[in-house]
Amino acid sequence: MITLDGREVLTVEQAAERANVARKTFTGYVAKGTAPAKDDEIDARTPVWFPETIDEWRPRKGRAKRT
Numbered sequence: 001m002i003t004l005d006g007r008e009v010l011t012v013e014q015a016a017e018r019a020n021v022a023r024k025t026f027t028g029y030v031a032k033g034t035a036p037a038k039d040d041e042i043d044a045r046t047p048v049w050f051p052e053t054i055d056e057w058r059p060r061k062g063r064a065k066r067t
Contacts, residue, residue, distance in 0.1 A: 021059055
């Protein structure tokens with residue numbers, strides 16, 4: 001567990017696991033801007049999210065085809 005200013009935070013790997021998606025899928029969502037914005041960062045290369053941020057967000061499973 002990583003804490004930042006006394007709060008538990010999730011790394012990319014942990015956020016992906018919590019959202020029940022592969023790490024690569026989660027980083028794809030981050031790159032496209034469809035994942036929640038990072039809550040903070042440990043350093044310039046390590047974004048982190050609060051557990052509740054990931055809990056409130058869930059990727060949409062499947063999409064209806066438009067005709």
